[in-house]
Amino acid sequence: MVFDCVVVGAGPAGAAAAYHLAKRGRSVLVLEKHSLPRYKPCAGGVSPAIAEWFDFDFSPVIARKVDTIGYTWKLEDPVKAKLEALDPMWMVHRDVFDHFLVQQAQKQGAEVRDSTPVTGIEFKSDRWQVSTSNGSVEGRYLIAADGAEGPMSKWLGFKQPKRRLGAILEAVAPEAEHLDARFEFGMVKNGYLSSFPKENGCSIAAATFRGGDPSDLQNLLGDYATQVGIPATACKQFTHSLCLWKGNQKLHTQNALLAGEAASIVDPLIAEGVRPAIFTGVKAAEAIDAALASSSCALENYTKTVSEEWGSDMAWAHRIAGAFYRFPGLGYKQGIKRPAATVYFGRILCGQMRYSDIANTAIKRLSGGLIPGMG
Ligand SMILES: Cc1cc2nc3c(=O)[nH]c(=O)nc-3n(C[C@H](O)[C@H](O)[C@H](O)COP(=O)(O)OP(=O)(O)OC[C@H]3O[C@@H](n4cnc5c(N)ncnc54)[C@H](O)[C@@H]3O)c2cc1C
Structure with missing residues (x-):
């Protein structure tokens, strides 16, 4: 059988693409190297705005909802603010959340083969031949949704992004339940620590965004967990690459698209990757559906849509990140400590506001220029 589309990777990007293609009546095969459900190292903070792209209810897989954020600078100078979004x-727990999305795609008719790593690809006459550890399959179109560490973008001939490192500490600690979502600045050079509460513990993440040596991220996670009262015995640690947005790029090639983190779409200011992964998955499905219906510029339009609707705002996030992570102490005082910053953060996360709406003011403030009247 030749599938209309073979999707490589069963994360949020791949599952969203498979869901929307199958819903349009296209034959879809999802190939995932791990056995499902699989865990993805991630803090698991997800924008509720993703609900608008689906017609089912996500409440079974939301572990908690958070409307208040606490911040510290080097574990001191605490401040709390409401998101007001x-x-x-x-x-969410990523193993549960991602698997739920995959199951929704299966309900629409997508076929899923887990424990099936893709080992090579070749375009032959009018279709992709995809080799896996369990034999080969064919697809008229291909979506590379294999995340920050997958091989697909390289095999498709795309320039390789600079990968940053993120680290996660998952704590099963009922005593952490009362904690708010927290961000700690100052402990991680050129980055931050975040702690997101779940129903039976919390996920603590560390990431760096500009240069810096990421090698001690795991030690910092351990130190932070101890400081907030989580016993080391309750913790498991993981690391994973991050492909931050660095500029718009071509995301299409011969009968194939990059989606999700394989397309380097992670927000360079806050490392949000799930919402953009799903956004690109949805748009990739639309583009391939149009291409299957004989639209000759559908794949090219996908690159254009992602650049215009996501990349244009990431350019502003990138500029704000440049100002913030250069002088994070000033950024903490001038930006984070103002309740307005959290309100804006919440609105941006919910898709009610864009970075472009606040960028000029934020950059001036973070660079030391005082703008009266903000906040
Ligand atoms: C420390 C850290 C904390 C983070 N915290 C957050 C957060 O709180 N909120 C947020 O929105 N984002 C967060 N992110 C980013 C987010 O986790 C990712 O951007 C998101 O998972 C990307 O989704 P994806 O579907 O593109 O890729 P992934 O979720 O990585 O899925 C890709 C899939 O492809 C599979 N695969 C890879 N190679 C192959 C192959 N050869 N054959 C078959 N399958 C293959 C993988 O096994 C994987 O299942 C964080 C990232 C890190 C590193």
Whole structure:
């Protein structure tokens, strides 16, 4: 059988693409190297705005909802603020959340083969031949949704992004339940620590965004967990690469698209990757559906749509990140400590506001220029 589309990777990007293609009546095969459900190292903070792209209810897989954020600078100078967005931020367990999305795609008719790593690809006459550890399959179109560490973008001939490192500490600690979502600045050079509460513990993440040596991220996670009262015995640690947005790039090639983190779409200011992964998955499905219906510029339009609707705002996030992580102490005082910053953060996360709406003011403030009247 030749599938209309073979999707490589069963994360949020791949599952969203498979869901929307199958829903349009296209034959879809998802290939995932791990056995499902699989865990993805991630803090699991998800924008509620993703609900608008689906017609099913996500409440079975939302572990908690958070509407308040606490911040510290080097564990001191604490401040708390309300998100005040339309909806609170969702806290999810990525194994549960991602598998739920895959199951929704299966309900629409997508076929899923897990424990099936893709080992090579070749375009032959009018279709992709995809080799896996369990034999080969064919697809008229291909979506590379294999995340920050997958091989697909390289095999498809795309320039390789600079990968940053993120680290996660998963704590099963009922005593952490009362904690708010927290961000700690100052302990991680050129980055931050975040702690997101789940129903039976919390996920603590560390990431760096500009240069810096990421090698001690795991030690910092351990130190932070101890400081907030989580016993080391309750913790498991993981690391994973991060492909931050660095500029718009071509995301299409011969009968194939990059989606999700394989397309380097992670927000360079806050490392949000789930919402953009799903956004690109949805748009990739639309583009391939149009291409299957004989639209000759559908794949090219996908690159254009992602650049215009996501990349244009990531350019502003990138500039704000440049100002913030250069002088984070000033950024903490001038930006984070103002309740307005959290309100804006919540609105941006919910898709009610864009970075472009606040960028000029934020950059001036973070660079030391005082703008009266903000906040
Ligand atoms: C420390 C850290 C904390 C984070 N915290 C957050 C957060 O709180 N909120 C947020 O929104 N984002 C967060 N992110 C980012 C987010 O986790 C990712 O951007 C998101 O998972 C990307 O989704 P994806 O579907 O593109 O890729 P992934 O979720 O990585 O899925 C890719 C899939 O492809 C599979 N695969 C890879 N190679 C192959 C192959 N050869 N054959 C078959 N399958 C293959 C993988 O096994 C994987 O299942 C964080 C990232 C890190 C590193």
